[in-house]
Amino acid sequence: MKILISGSTGLVGSALVDALKSTGHETVRLVRSRPSGTQSGAGLASWDPASGQLDPSSLQGLDAAIHLAGENIAAKRWTPEQKNRIRESRVAGTRLLAEALASLANPPKTLVCSSAVGFYGDRADERLNEDSPPGSGFLADVCRDWEEAAKPAADRRVRVVHLRIGVVLAAHGGALGKMLAPFRLGIAGVIGSGNQYMSWISLDDLVKATIFALSRDTLRGPVNAVAPNPVTNREFTKTLGRVLRRPTVLPMPAFAARLAFGEMADGLLLASTRVEPRRLSENGYRFSFPELEAALRHAVCS
Ligand SMILES: NC(=O)c1ccc[n+]([C@@H]2O[C@H](COP(=O)([O-])OP(=O)(O)OC[C@H]3O[C@@H](n4cnc5c(N)ncnc54)[C@H](OP(=O)(O)O)[C@@H]3O)[C@@H](O)[C@H]2O)c1
Known part of the structure; x- marks a missing residue:
């Protein structure tokens, strides 16, 4: 298949491009700025989501x-300006791409869009699946509008899948990448009460599940991209400490997390989301890493 990928330089995108290429797919990377010296047409298309620029003719012939x-x-403190960037890069960027795809004489059959388990908000230990209603708060509002922004493509009968992604586990980036240094130094511990649920997925499974979503015509709409065993922050902390053979006895109380990270602490570190991958499981997806300890060992030790 000929597959367009935006965000291809990120943690998930770079692993996905490698996996797609190695399985014989042709990839076209939709990039914000063309690397100097690279010719157009060499598997690249360009856009500028911030100013609403995307030439639909560069998107022809996609499957x-x-x-x-x-x-x-998680890159910067959530100032009002940064929150606006987080929101607009997703909502306006998705609408721009969906409208450009919808305007094509022959739109691609499938559009797989990232979303996040932040859709469900802070829900204590409630078990959440794709039929659960949205939560409230900044991230929940962003995710709802982000998913809604793909509607122009769905209206043109493109099969749109919204992958509601949990915390992606990879040693070289994302949340785990940031946690490794304090854990290795033995200066990490439970955050807040430690009872908040964290829904996670290994990078390997996310790449595999994204390719599964591309090929499985029965999947459309929201699909939770999380492992079947979400854990509390306490379990996560203990398990990572065991994998790294380091103590995890220095807790970070909620007030300290808020002091250090501002509003992001409540949105990302203290919020509890216990999400099940119901649609993936019903459609026969088999996880390579359903259990946290094996996923962490694979991420950290391989
Ligand atoms: N990693 C996780 O734990 C996690 C969890 C839940 C959901 N997700 C979602 O999954 C998607 C991929 O995650 P990721 O971890 O690979 O993200 P990432 O490493 O932050 O990469 C995202 C990519 O988006 C592009 N980008 C960055 N800033 C942008 C902006 N202001 N406007 C438009 N494009 C911008 C960049 O690609 P170019 O420079 O090539 O444009 C960047 O490489 C994201 O939408 C993320 O929100 C990730």
């Missing part, structure tokens, strides 16, 4: 598109 682009949500 599918995978849309991962968006301002990193």
Whole structure:
């Protein structure tokens, strides 16, 4: 298949491009700025989501598109300007791409868009699946509008899948990448009460599940991209400490997390989401890493 990928330079996108290429697919990377010296047409198309620029003619002949682009949500403190960037890069960027795909004489059959388990908000230990209603708060509102922004493509009968992604586990980036240094130094511990649920997925499974979503015509709409065994922050902390053979006895109380990270602490570190991958499981997806300890060992030790 000829597959367009936005956000291809990120943690997920770079692993996905490698996996797609190695299985014989042709990839076209939708990039915000063309690397100097690279010719157009060499598997690249360009766009500028911030100013609403995307030439639909560069998107012809696609079988599918995978849309991962968006301002990193944990890169900077959530000032009003940064929250606006997080939101607009997703909502306006998704609408721009969906409208461009919808305007084509022959749109691709499938559009797989990233979304996040943040859709469900802070829900204590409630078990959440794709039929659960949205939560409230900044991230929940962003995710709802982000998913809604793909509607122009769905209206043109493109099969749109919204992957509601959990915390992606990879040693070289994302949340785990940031946690490794304090854990290795033995200065990490439970955050807040430690009772908040964290829905996670190994990078390997996310790449595999994204390719599964491309090929499985019965999947459309929201699909939770999380492992079947979400854990509390306490379990996560203990398991990572065991994998790294380091103590995890220095807790970070909620007030300290809020002091250090501001509003992001409540949105990302203290919020509880216990999400099940119901649609993936019903459609026969088999996880390579359903259990946290094996996923962490694979991420950290391989
Ligand atoms: N990693 C996780 O734990 C996790 C969890 C839940 C959901 N997700 C979602 O999954 C998607 C991929 O995640 P990721 O971890 O690979 O993200 P990432 O490493 O932050 O990469 C995102 C990519 O988006 C593009 N981008 C960055 N800032 C942008 C902006 N302001 N406007 C438009 N594009 C921008 C960049 O690609 P170019 O420079 O090539 O444009 C970047 O490489 C994201 O939408 C993310 O929100 C990730």
